[in-house]
Amino acid sequence: MQTYHGKSVFGGIAIGKIKVHQKGQQQVRRTKIDDPDAELARYEAAKGQAIEELAELYDKALREVGEANAAIFEVHQMMLMDDDYNESVENIVRTGLVNVEYAVASTGDNFSEMFASMDDDYMKARAADVKDISERGIRILQGGGNGMEDADEPAIIVAEDLAPSETVQMNKDKVLSFVTVLGSLNSHTAILARTMGIPALVGTDLEAFGELDGKLGIVDGGAGIIYVDPDAETFVTMQAKQAEDLEKKRLLQELKGKDNVTLDGRSIMLYANIGNIKDLASVLQNDAGGIGLFRSEFIYLERDTFPTEEEQFKIYKTVAETMAGKRVIIRTMDIGADKQCDYFEMEKEENPAMGCRAIRICLRRPEIFKTQLRALYRASAYGKIAIMFPMIISVDEVRRIKAIVEEVKKELTELGLEYGEPELGIMIETPAAVIMSDELAKEVDFFSIGTNDLTQYTLAIDRQNVSLDEFYDPHHPAVLRMIRMVVENSHKAGIWTGICGELGADRELTATFLKMGVDELSVSPGSILPIRKIVRETDLSK
Numbered sequence: 171m172q173t174y175h176g177k178s179v180f181g182g183i184a185i186g187k188i189k190v191h192q193k194g195q196q197q198v199r200r201t202k203i204d205d206p207d208a209e210l211a212r213y214e215a216a217k218g219q220a221i222e223e224l225a226e227l228y229d230k231a232l233r234e235v236g237e238a239n240a241a242i243f244e245v246h247q248m249m250l251m252d253d254d255y256n257e258s259v260e261n262i263v264r265t266g267l268v269n270v271e272y273a274v275a276s277t278g279d280n281f282s283e284m285f286a287s288m289d290d291d292y293m294k295a296r297a298a299d300v301k302d303i304s305e306r307g308i309r310i311l312q313g314g315g316n317g318m319e320d321a322d323e324p325a326i327i328v329a330e331d332l333a334p335s336e337t338v339q340m341n342k343d344k345v346l347s348f349v350t351v352l353g354s355l356n357s358h359t360a361i362l363a364r365t366m367g368i369p370a371l372v373g374t375d376l377e378a379f380g381e382l383d384g385k386l387g388i389v390d391g392g393a394g395i396i397y398v399d400p401d402a403e404t405f406v407t408m409q410a411k412q413a414e415d416l417e418k419k420r421l422l423q424e425l426k427g428k429d430n431v432t433l434d435g436r437s438i439m440l441y442a443n444i445g446n447i448k449d450l451a452s453v454l455q456n457d458a459g460g461i462g463l464f465r466s467e468f469i470y471l472e473r474d475t476f477p478t479e480e481e482q483f484k485i486y487k488t489v490a491e492t493m494a495g496k497r498v499i500i501r502t503m504d505i506g507a508d509k510q511c512d513y514f515e516m517e518k519e520e521n522p523a524m525g526c527r528a529i530r531i532c533l534r535r536p537e538i539f540k541t542q543l544r545a546l547y548r549a550s551a552y553g554k555i556a557i558m559f560p561m562i563i564s565v566d567e568v569r570r571i572k573a574i575v576e577e578v579k580k581e582l583t584e585l586g587l588e589y590g591e592p593e594l595g596i597m598i599e600t601p602a603a604v605i606m607s608d609e610l611a612k613e614v615d616f617f618s619i620g621t622n623d624l625t626q627y628t629l630a631i632d633r634q635n636v637s638l639d640e641f642y643d644p645h646h647p648a649v650l651r652m653i654r655m656v657v658e659n660s661h662k663a664g665i666w667t668g669i670c671g672e673l674g675a676d677r678e679l680t681a682t683f684l685k686m687g688v689d690e691l692s693v694s695p696g697s698i699l700p701i702r703k704i705v706r707e708t709d710l711s712k
């Protein structure tokens with residue numbers, strides 16, 4: 171048994187097979203060979219295995235999802251037997267005297283580009299398929315497993331690091347836990363793991379983690395440990411701990427339907443943070459009073475092109491309707507910093523966390539902003555939507571935003587489209603916004619404090635940089651004083667303040683926040699009931 175330690179992102183026990191997630195596509199190196207026949211014999215063998223795998227996948231899919239959906243695996247088999255494809259591989263190997271992995275990768279790239287440039291939609295769609303079969307071939311040539319075990323079983327995902335765009339694209343039902351070597355507690359991958367409510371570790375001291383693929387692992391999220399090939403005693407202990415955890419969760423369910431009120435009568439709104447409509451089930455299961463932060467940028471990160479107004483409208487409408495009259499705070503997209511989206515074609519920046527991010531993109535490129543605002547305003551006719559703007563630093567920005575909002579409303583009226591009157595709020599996540607909060611409070615309906623960014627900009631510590639942990643104090647008095655100042659300024663202006671950064675879920679601070687007069691905490695769905703428990707057991711008069 172090997173034991174590795176990391177930082178706990180979310181508690182709970184996960185037991186299952188480890189799946190190592192490799193960055194992007196397989197790395198293929200070009201090497202010189204001197205026996206092309208031997209190289210092509212390897213290709214024939216790999217092709218045979220690929221066709222067998224595809225036949226098995228076809229049978230499985232036929233049983234589980236029907237003929238129409240299984241057909242794609244037949245198409246892949248046919249593509250692997252296609253003469254043009256095979257001749258291209260052979261030609262590259264023989265003329266260039268290069269390894270067959272390189273020939274397969276080049277053929278895959280060339281063919282997929284060719285398909286992508288065709289007018290016919292069906293042929294265009296084949297571009298991804300030809301890439302897929304080439305990647306399968308390369309994996310087999312490189313001695314990788316057959317990849318089929320991954321298709322079935324939920325697994326513990328182990329990776330060096332995960333970009334938010336990679337994490338959002340994973341099939342959530344197949345992920346038992348995330349364990350990464352890099353990554354910080356405030357990274358968006360950590361935040362996604364919390365939203366999913368699964369045990370997760372970052373900054374884990376894994377060595378040669380590529381060799382862990384397929385091994386049995388146990389993640390103890392609370393203790394910050396991953397056991398690989400656990401011995402019998404650990405296995406039994408962890409199974410018992412898992413059962414205990416489930417029992418605790420079951421007991422927390424008894425708090426559903428109860429108020430978030432302290433023993434001495436002070437109440438607080440407890441809302442949920444989400445990044446996707448798929449998170450709504452756990453929002454309802456955990457009895458959130460509303461949604462305090464819908465990170466809409468994940469809609470953009472999941473796609474290869476800008477989401478249309480119609481696509482966004484449908485998503486926001488679904489959230490509003492599902493929450494049935496409860497407040498749903500949707501933050502306009504916060505692309506930039508670690509949440510990069512290629513199709514935005516942003517200029518490369520030395521320091522993207524302090525670069526063109528979030529509202530700055532929106533104000534510079536109003537066509538993107540207006541598309542989102544139109545979708546939000548239209549969806550607000552179907553529920554209690556509130557709109558929140560990120561990364562604000564000045565009153566002037568808020569006024570510019572409000573002017574754009576007026577233009578959007580006018581356009582919708584002219585088009586005869588129905589829309590509601592959402593509340594407008596801002597995130598307080600820059601020191602500038604804190605200092606200006608008395609002025610800003612006169613402009614908007616509510617504040618939500620983004621402690622993740624507020625902490626990074628106040629302490630001048632990059633939230634992604636794990637190596638500065640010795641200087642990083644999540645409870646730094648500067649940040650706590652700022653929170654108090656914002657709450658006081660908001661109350662003076664008659665508006666409310668919430669906290670939607672990760673600090674909001676810090677149970678050591680729940681009583682402090684209550685004392686400061688924080689009106690709302692927005693946390694990952696799995697943290698709602700544990701915080702409700704603390705609130706109900708707190709007596710502020712003592």
Ligand code: PEP
Nearest residue numbers: 599620621622623670671
């Ligand atoms: C924050 O900065 O605290 C916040 C909630 O926004 P994000 O983590 O998405 O930057």
Ligand code: MG
Nearest residue numbers: 599620622623
């Ligand atoms: Mg932020």
